[in-house]
Each structure stands twice: as C-alpha cells, then as structure tokens.
Amino acid sequence: MSAAARGRRATRSLRETRGAEASALLSSDAARAAIALHGTPVLLLDPDRVRRQYRRLRNALPFVRFHYAVKALSHDAVIGALAAAGCGFDVATSEELQLVAAHGVDAPRVIHTHPIKKPREIAEAIDAGVRTFVVDNETELAKFEGTPDDVRILVRLAYRSPHAKSDLSSKFGVGAFEAEHLVERALALGIEVGGFSFHVGSQLDDPERFVQAVSETLALMSALEKRWGIRFSTLDIGGGFPTAYDAPVASVEEVGARLRAVLEPYAERYDIIAEPGRVMVAEAMMLVTSVAGIAERADGRWYYLDDGLYGAYSNVLTEDVHPMIFAERELQGRATDAAPHRWATLGGPTCDSSDVIAREVMLPDLQVGDLLVSPVMGAYTTVTATRFNGRPFTPVAVVGRGPATGEVTAITEPVRVGQTVP
C-alpha cells in the first residue's frame, strides 16, 4: 500500500474513533442535561480526559516535571483536576497566577514563562512566591536586578519550526550567541541563571525537531558550563506536543520515546521540566452547535451555525487547525449512506464575511435546529474567543464520569469562561 493510501486509511480510522466517542458523549444524560439547560452552543468538558493525558505524559517521560500551560484552557475544572493530581503550572500573566493560587497551588509549583512582563507583574509574581522566570533580552533581564536572591531566570532559546502550526520563534527567544551574552550579563548583575527554556512550536508533528532542540540546548549548556565554570540546574523543554484534529499525529508515547532517549542520560544532572498546554486539554472538550440558518448560494449549500470563528472556533482562525465536524444525524445513524449528502459550507453566526468555519464538508441534509458536534475543542478555543456582535461566550458544562463504569454520569453547574479567572 502506498504512503498516501496508508495516510487516507489512518485518517478514516481516526474519524471513526472520534465519531464513536462523540456519539457516546452526545447521547449521554450529561450532554442532554447540558443542552437542555443551555441550548446551543455549549461546550462539554470532561476533566477525566485531562487527568488521563497527564498520566500519559508522566508515563512517557517519568523523570520530567510537568507544568500545565494555563493559557491553553483556563477553566477551574482543569486547574482543579491537575492541581489535585500534583501537576505544576506555567503561567503568563498575573491573572493566570491568581487562578492557580485560588486552587491552593503553592508557588514553588508555578513558573512564569512570559518572556516580556511589566515590572508590576514581576513584582506581583515574586510577592506570590514564584521564583522561576523566563527572559530573552537585556531590557527584561535588567528588571530582575535587586530581586530576592532565590529568584532565578531561564534564558529562552528560539528554534525555528516551519512545520509547527504556531512557530513562536520569531516573537520570542534568542540564538546561542545572544543567549551566551545574556548569561554573561546576568552573571555580572548577580542574577542567577537556572538554565534554558525553549518552545519548539505549537502543534508540532515532528518528533525529530523536539530531539534536535533538546540536543542543541544540552550542547550549549555544557559549553557554557565549561567556559564559565558554572553549573546550570534546569532544562525546560516547553510545550508543542501535537493533537490529532483532522489527521493522525505522533502520539504522546512516540514523541516521549524519542525525547526519553536524549533526555534520560541527563535526568540526574538537571531538573528537566516541560510546559505542555494543548495536549493536556484538547481532547477533553467537545463543542455542540446547531443549525441557525440554511441558504443556497452560488457555491452551493450553506449552513449557518450558532458558534463560529469569533467564538469557540477561534482555534480555526488563530491557529489554522481544523477540528472534525459531525452532524448528530450521521452519528446516530439517522442519516444512512443512501440519504442525500452534499458538500456544504459552514458559516459562523456573526454578521461578517470572515466567519466561515469550514468549506467542502460532506454532510447529510440538515434542518434548522439540527445538532452538530466538534470533538477536540479543548485547547485555544474559549480562551481566545471574543464577544463580537455582542454574542455571549459559549458556556462550558463540566461532565463527570462514574468511577466504576467510566460512563458519563453527571453534570456540574456550568461556568462561563469569562467568569473563571478572578
């Protein structure tokens, strides 16, 4: 079988798995209760899936300490689940720090990784007890002069990753030459350099790139240690683990195995930490929308949904990821293969022309009010949504699982995203 044919088969099988999971969740009492309470759109969040991802990461890289990147999904149920499981947290703002602190997470479990911070934000984090910060330029470094002795910085390195959905290297990070200069300046200013951090790029389906970044950083650390007779304590390998949206990607176990081979020899020598965001939460949330309007246009059938790019589908707009979309009719077997299907365009609800969620989606014929679902909507969705056209944020309903059966059994009081950060 050709590689292309294997790829198509793997994508079909992913679609079947995602469809089966979506169908089970949508027909659960919890989902029905959430839809009855809120109507649509509504997001169903299952914290158990977050706990499961954390377990997978720990099994794959047992010597790494994980700090969940709160920016991916700053929902209380996620923070609570990970805090209880002993996970650390990576925050980028004072608001994220307050949210984590509200869950009783003590400051040593928190790192502040935004390379650019107002002096006030640094002061607030230090007051709260945070001691690890990230720096990638001299102006930022100077802000740490005179901070308590136990504050330490990590120098952020930039590795280009054109294959990542979000290549962060043009906005943040420095090359080896500038990094060396920053370490030298920090030593001169009496600021402790704990080590280095990097982010290979978000949604990076390229285990080899992770390995290269780790290897280059380890080589730099060892060269600088020799040159200045110092010892670094920490290597922060960032986030970036990919999630399967519309096609299979390297699994946590595959990326973990590649990383383990290069990192394990250093597990005793350095405190190795990571900041995963997307992979922890993406699969934990499913969006339920419904058809608000239908039109025949020059390019065919359009369905207008009640959520879109300015709402929960903001990941399509900001990240160019493409979550699968299923009609309830097809999931529950009400649309047989013989029933009319057609290519359709899915528009979002706002009164502008950019709000198009997907084109050329094969769907059974739908009516106003019919439900559609998108699984894998946990990461960078609600957190980047807007209230364009005055539309409210899509509510999040937390669904729980019975410990014995694993069946979805409960719904807790839903929380609007905008209310979760104090």
Ligand SMILES: Cc1ncc(COP(=O)(O)O)c(C=O)c1O
């Ligand atoms: C500093 C930092 N750490 C971690 C993350 C999380 O990355 P990901 O969601 O790709 O795992 C990000 C995402 O932008 C980031 O900027």
